[in-house]
Amino acid sequence: MIEDLFSDMRAEAEAVVRLGVPLGVLSERRTAFMRYRGQGHEIAVPLDGAAWIPQPCARIRDDLCAIVRPDHSGLEIEAVTWTLALSEPYALPSVDPLVVAPSRRWRRERGKWWRR
Numbered sequence: 174m175i176e177d178l179f180s181d182m183r184a185e186a187e188a189v190v191r192l193g194v195p196l197g198v199l200s201e202r203r204t205a206f207m208r209y210r211g212q213g214h215e216i217a218v219p220l221d222g223a224a225w226i227p228q229p230c231a232r233i234r235d236d237l238c239a240i241v242r243p244d245h246s247g248l249e250i251e252a253v254t255w256t257l258a259l260s261e262p263y264a265l266p267s268v269d270p271l272v273v274a275p276s277r278r279w280r281r282e283r284g285k286w287w288r289r
Contacts, residue, residue, distance in 0.1 A: 179203060179257055186259040194261045206254040215253050 183201065190199060206215035 182257040
């Protein structure tokens with residue numbers, strides 16, 4: 174059932190992503206937002222891209238307990254939201270594109286930028 178959900182999510186995401194990336198390998202990230210039953214907020218628990226089989230259930234419980242509190246191990250865990258992110262792998266730029274060098278009309282004086 175969960176694997177069918179991820180399969181449908183993948184097909185929908187791939188249809189959109191392939192409009193901009195027609196060829197190439199895509200990177201997939203799966204996340205379950207989980208909480209102890211009755212808790213007011215969720216914790217993002219990353220899932221690997223492997224097929225959903227019963228063994229990961231114990232690993233997910235262990236991951237959630239390690240993130241929150243291991244002493245709540247008797248409480249029931251619920252997955253509130255499942256997400257799948259699909260993207261083309263890319264390298265981060267070496268320079269922050271949002272940082273723009275000041276033009277020649279500006280000068281730096283006493284630690285501030287002044288217009289000439």
